Amino acid sequence: SLEARELTRVYRMGSEEIRAVDGVSLTIGRGEFVSFVGPSGSGKTTLVNLLGCLDNPTSGELHLAGRSIFGSGHILSEKDLTRVRRELFGYIFQNFYLIPTLTVRENVALPLAFYRKPETEEEVDRLIGMLGLEQRRNHLPRQISGGEMQRVAIARALVNRPEILLADEPTGNLDTKRTEEIGEVLQELNRSRGLTIVMVTHNPGLARLGERIVEMRDGRAFEA
Amino acid sequence: SLEARELTRVYRMGSEEIRAVDGVSLTIGRGEFVSFVGPSGSGKTTLVNLLGCLDNPTSGELHLAGRSIFGSGHILSEKDLTRVRRELFGYIFQNFYLIPTLTVRENVALPLAFYRKPETEEEVDRLIGMLGLEQRRNHLPRQISGGEMQRVAIARALVNRPEILLADEPTGNLDTKRTEEIGEVLQELNRSRGLTIVMVTHNPGLARLGERIVEMRDGRAFEA
Numbered sequence: 423s424l425e426a427r428e429l430t431r432v433y434r435m436g437s438e439e440i441r442a443v444d445g446v447s448l449t450i451g452r453g454e455f456v457s458f459v460g461p462s463g464s465g466k467t468t469l470v471n472l473l474g475c476l477d478n479p480t481s482g483e484l485h486l487a488g489r490s491i492f493g494s495g496h497i498l499s500e501k502d503l504t505r506v507r508r509e510l511f512g513y514i515f516q517n518f519y520l521i522p523t524l525t526v527r528e529n530v531a532l533p534l535a536f537y538r539k540p541e542t543e544e545e546v547d548r549l550i551g552m553l554g555l556e557q558r559r560n561h562l563p564r565q566i567s568g569g570e571m572q573r574v575a576i577a578r579a580l581v582n583r584p585e586i587l588l589a590d591e592p593t594g595n596l597d598t599k600r601t602e603e604i605g606e607v608l609q610e611l612n613r614s615r616g617l618t619i620v621m622v623t624h625n626p627g628l629a630r631l632g633e634r635i636v637e638m639r640d641g642r643a644f645e646a
Numbered sequence: 647s648l649e650a651r652e653l654t655r656v657y658r659m660g661s662e663e664i665r666a667v668d669g670v671s672l673t674i675g676r677g678e679f680v681s682f683v684g685p686s687g688s689g690k691t692t693l694v695n696l697l698g699c700l701d702n703p704t705s706g707e708l709h710l711a712g713r714s715i716f717g718s719g720h721i722l723s724e725k726d727l728t729r730v731r732r733e734l735f736g737y738i739f740q741n742f743y744l745i746p747t748l749t750v751r752e753n754v755a756l757p758l759a760f761y762r763k764p765e766t767e768e769e770v771d772r773l774i775g776m777l778g779l780e781q782r783r784n785h786l787p788r789q790i791s792g793g794e795m796q797r798v799a800i801a802r803a804l805v806n807r808p809e810i811l812l813a814d815e816p817t818g819n820l821d822t823k824r825t826e827e828i829g830e831v832l833q834e835l836n837r838s839r840g841l842t843i844v845m846v847t848h849n850p851g852l853a854r855l856g857e858r859i860v861e862m863r864d865g866r867a868f869e870a
């Protein structure tokens with residue numbers, strides 16, 4: 423479903439060259455739950471941003487459901503790339519990027535303004551309830567805790583019932599109990615809805631929820 | 647050394663009243679290493695901000711080395727409060743608040759511009775080395791990973807060799823190995839230098855490094 427071939431992302435800073443992602447090839451099948459682990463700075467966020475079509479690789483190819491997204495001489499237009507992102511993906515970023523001027527509920531509902539699948543209106547309140555945000559629905563991001571912000575980001579990523587969830591450290595700010603709950607929610611969505619999950623995590627317990635663990639080290643990926 | 651009596655912080659939003667910290671009384675002795683744990687939203691960040699003189703309580707008292715900071719009819723001037731913060735405390739915030747236009751090295755060195763103890767210039771490079779940031783010293787915050795940003799925040803908090811370190815979830819974005827290393831660094835500073843450590847963490851292993859664990863629930867604190 424998601425196929426990367428020799429995906430590479432190089433940052434050039436003056437004379438310095440940083441190979442943040444260094445020739446990564448892997449396939450993530452539809453409905454798989456894959457965990458990415460590895461030391462801080464090993465390239466997990468960079469790789470996940472490439473897989474999620476949020477960043478362009480320096481070289482290499484990305485294919486989505488057989489369609490070429492990057493590479494092989496064929497580049498998707500910005501407009502088509504945007505459509506792919508909205509229709510297929512849900513994102514949980516390592517920095518939550520909540521809109522400071524929108525309430526919790528408005529932040530969760532935001533993706534619906536750009537693209538709405540049928541029957542997703544109820545998802546907003548269902549997810550808010552599931553993630554324990556009921557009492558904070560009208561608060562602004564600066565009026566909630568760090569873990570509450572993280573939960574808003576999780577709800578927002580799921581509101582459009584995406585086919586592929588990209589989750590970059592979704593529980594770093596949460597206590598053990600909530601982390602386990604989030605883990606169960608993700609596992610349930612994977613099993614019952616076939617949600618494809620690409621998750622970066624430093625939490626070994628959470629990583630084991632996936633059926634597959636990919637380890638990153640210095641921009642390279644290794645099947646664990 | 648740090649004494650709180652009935653410390654309370656209430657947020658009022660329209661008709662709603664949120665008792666984020668609800669009558670907390672505790673004493674943290676000089677050189678103690680205390681871990682605060684508890685569910686997301688239980689008031690840990692709010693309490694730690696009060697203890698670190700970053701926020702004013704709605705009611706209750708705070709005494710620092712016998713000196714009254716808040717409460718008992720005696721309020722410190724903004725100027726004196728600022729001096730207390732700079733001379734006594736190092737802060738690691740849950741959101742790192744790095745200055746986007748300053749490099750890693752400049753961010754770490756920033757507290758020295760406001761207040762400098764003798765012989766702290768070498769601390770900048772020593773901490774950068776200790777936290778594995780050597781290769782990123784000239785990068786801007788947007789050019790480093792999430793865990794690297796967290797490490798910059800840790801280095802910056804320690805650069806002025808503070809007497810009291812307030813650390814709000816200092817390792818949420820770090821892998822297990824780095825988390826253990828940070829834990830050892832903190833333990834070492836506590837033992838060899840008598841650094842008083844007030845740490846919020848969701849990581850049970852890290853919490854146990856402290857000699858005391860305080861649990862928070864709905865704004866109240868309980869000795870574990």
Ligand SMILES: Nc1ncnc2c1ncn2[C@@H]1O[C@H](COP(=O)(O)OP(=O)(O)OP(=O)(O)O)[C@@H](O)[C@H]1O
Nearest residue numbers: 565566567568569657666686687688689690691692
């Ligand atoms: N400015 C504010 N206005 C209203 N409510 C607030 C404000 N800031 C925090 N709160 C609420 O106060 C409570 C305590 O927040 P706090 O940030 O101290 O929690 P926490 O224990 O640090 O949580 P986490 O583990 O998620 O970081 C939360 O329920 C939060 O929604």
Ligand SMILES: Nc1ncnc2c1ncn2[C@@H]1O[C@H](COP(=O)(O)OP(=O)(O)OP(=O)(O)O)[C@@H](O)[C@H]1O
Nearest residue numbers: 433442462463464465466467468789790791792793
């Ligand atoms: N814009 C940039 N310019 C230069 N180097 C960058 C840039 N963004 C990231 N890097 C570097 O690329 C490497 C990989 O970064 P990435 O954010 O993917 O790591 P990560 O595995 O997600 O780390 P963490 O676990 O700390 O979040 C890091 O060493 C980082 O410093």
Ligand SMILES: [Mg+2]
Nearest residue numbers: 467516791792
């Ligand atoms: Mg990252």
Ligand SMILES: [Mg+2]
Nearest residue numbers: 567568691740
């Ligand atoms: Mg907090």
